[in-house]
Amino acid sequence: MKKQKILVIGAGGQLGSELTQGLWKLHGKENVIATDIKDPEGVLATGNFEILDVMKENEFLEFVKKNGFTQLYHLAAVLSATGEKNPKFAWQLNMDGLIRVLDAAVNYKIEKVYWPSSIAAFGPTTPKIKTPQDTIMDPTTIYGISKQAGELWCNWYHKNRGLDVRSLRYPGLIGYKTKPGGGTTDYAVDIFFKALTDKKFECFLSADTYLPMMYMDDAVKATLDLMEAPAEKINERGSYNISAMSFCPAEIAAEIKKHIPEFEITYKPDFRQAIADSWPRSINDSTARIDWGWEPQFDLAAMTEDILKNLPVLMHEQAMI
Ligand code: VAH
Numbered sequence: 001m002k003k004q005k006i007l008v009i010g011a012g013g014q015l016g017s018e019l020t021q022g023l024w025k026l027h028g029k030e031n032v033i034a035t036d037i038k039d040p041e042g043v044l045a046t047g048n049f050e051i052l053d054v055m056k057e058n059e060f061l062e063f064v065k066k067n068g069f070t071q072l073y074h075l076a077a078v079l080s081a082t083g084e085k086n087p088k089f090a091w092q093l094n095m096d097g098l099i100r101v102l103d104a105a106v107n108y109k110i111e112k113v114y115w116p117s118s119i120a121a122f123g124p125t126t127p128k129i130k131t132p133q134d135t136i137m138d139p140t141t142i143y144g145i146s147k148q149a150g151e152l153w154c155n156w157y158h159k160n161r162g163l164d165v166r167s168l169r170y171p172g173l174i175g176y177k178t179k180p181g182g183g184t185t186d187y188a189v190d191i192f193f194k195a196l197t198d199k200k201f202e203c204f205l206s207a208d209t210y211l212p213m214m215y216m217d218d219a220v221k222a223t224l225d226l227m228e229a230p231a232e233k234i235n236e237r238g239s240y241n242i243s244a245m246s247f248c249p250a251e252i253a254a255e256i257k258k259h260i261p262e263f264e265i266t267y268k269p270d271f272r273q274a275i276a277d278s279w280p281r282s283i284n285d286s287t288a289r290i291d292w293g294w295e296p297q298f299d300l301a302a303m304t305e306d307i308l309k310n311l312p313v314l315m316h317e318q319a320m321i
Contacts, residue, residue, distance in 0.1 A: 004031050007069045009054055009101065010076030012036035014181045014189070015116065015173055015219060017044050019073065022220040026228075033067065036076075042177070042318075054097040064104045071227070073114045074101040080120050081272050082182035083143035094146035095153075102157045102165065113165040114227055117151050117239035119212055120144035121169060124278045131280040133241045133287040140278045151238035158237040166226050167239035168219075171246075171283060174303060175216030176311040184272045184279075185211055188252055191265070192307050195256050196315065200264045204272050207250040207265075210281040214244040215298035215306070222294055229292035236287060243283035244296035245303075255304040 004027045011020045011034035020034045024047060034044055035052035054060050054076055064072075076097055083090035098115060105113045122131055123138035137148050147169075157163040172185025179193075180186035187203050194201040214222075222242050226234070253265040288294035298306070 002070065004070045005068060006032045006071045006073065007064065007067065008032065008034045008073045008075065009052065010036055010074070011044060011049070012038065012040060012178075013075060014175050014178050014183075015170075015216070016073075016075045017042070017178050018175055018216050019075070019220050019223055020044060020047065022224055023073070026224055033069075035063075054100060055093060057100060060100065061104055064108055064110075069108070069110055071112045071114070072101060072105055072110050073223075074098060075116060077116070077146070078143065079181055079183040079186075080118075080141050080143040080275050081184050081186075083146075084141055084271070084275070087142040090142045091146055094143065095149060098150050099153060102153060102161075102163060105165070106157065106161045106163055111164060112227060113163060114223060115150065115154060115165060115167050117147045117167050117169045118144070119169055119171050119241075119243075119280055119283060121147040121151060121239070122280050126280060128281045130282050130284040131241065132284050133236065141275055144278075147239075154239070155237045164231055164234075165237070166234055168222055168226060168242050168288075169239045169283075170219060171212035171214050171243050173214055173216055173219050174307075175219075176307045176314065177216075184275045185213065187249060188213060191249075191252060191256065192311055193315075195260055195263045196308075196312060199260065199262050200266070201253070202266050202268050203249045203253075204268060204270045205249055205276050206269050206273060207267050208248050209273070209276050210246050210248045211276060212243045212246050212280060212283045214242070214296065215303040217306075218244050218296045218298050221297065222288075225294065226288075226292055233292050235291050240288040240291070240294075241283050241285045242288050242294055243285050245299050246282040247300050252300065252304070255300050256308070259304065259308045
């Protein structure tokens with residue numbers, strides 16, 4: 001197999017920090033350059049890291065041109081809740097950033113590009129149960145609009161420029177190695193930190209708000225499985241539906257209580273409730289399973305057990321720094 005040289009843009013985020021570690025394992029640390037707009041924290045600082053801002057066009061293009069990358073993972077984006085507070089910047093980063101990356105990939109002959117979409121590309125008129133791969137979209141957040149538009153741009157670049165760009169519509173992603181990043185589903189990340197430190201959590205969504213979710217380990221596996229699949233198996237050049245589970249705040253709280261009996265949850269819905277209510281409850285990901293063998297490994301119980309086993313160790317290490 002040809003030696004790979006991988007660029008990760010936005011490596012410092014929730015997904016980026018764990019996907020970078022997955023890329024290290026698959027391609028070798030020396031063949032991955034992780035980048036973000038601020039210095040790396042934790043394990044990310046142990047690999048090749050550069051400060052890079054996709055919004056600084058000349059610097060970005062010069063960096064991509066001189067390094068001869070074979071693959072590019074473009075993860076830098078503003079998430080749903082933050083995007084509603086700063087819609088113009090969210091659109092600029094999420095859209096101008098993506099188009100700059102797609103153009104650079106064509107101009108500098110990058111073999112494969114990865115870009116994350118989201119179930120946020122669906123909206124209130126989308127069928128909510130087992131949402132199909134192809135259906136009504138009509139997102140109502142700037143983040144969701146940028147994801148729907150981004151899928152169309154990726155499909156255009158594949159069809160009209162021959163670019164091998166691949167994408168997944170992630171559900172809410174739950175990882176414990178970095179703090180929550182401004183997403184509506186991030187209650188399901190913060191709840192673990194608060195359960196361990198405070199034994200209580202005030203949830204910004206109502207108890208029965210069901211959302212499609214996925215453990216970060218599964219998200220990294222899905223991304224690398226997609227990118228390693230033969231091109232002829234990739235029939236969706238917008239983005240693939242994927243999911244692993246659906247749960248509501250009351251259910252994840254009950255699962256945590258099995259490990260921390262004194263844990264208590266209260267509910268105080270805020271502006272993010274309307275965002276969550278516009279999204280699907282569950283996802284039909286049969287196309288991904290058929291095309292490239294997608295198969296999740298973690299359900300709610302397995303994820304909760306894994307996080308509550310590992311997060312205390314990480315928090316202790318960080319407290320030791
Ligand atoms: C968000 N975590 O909440 C992201 C995700 C499906 C939601 O895209 O904005």
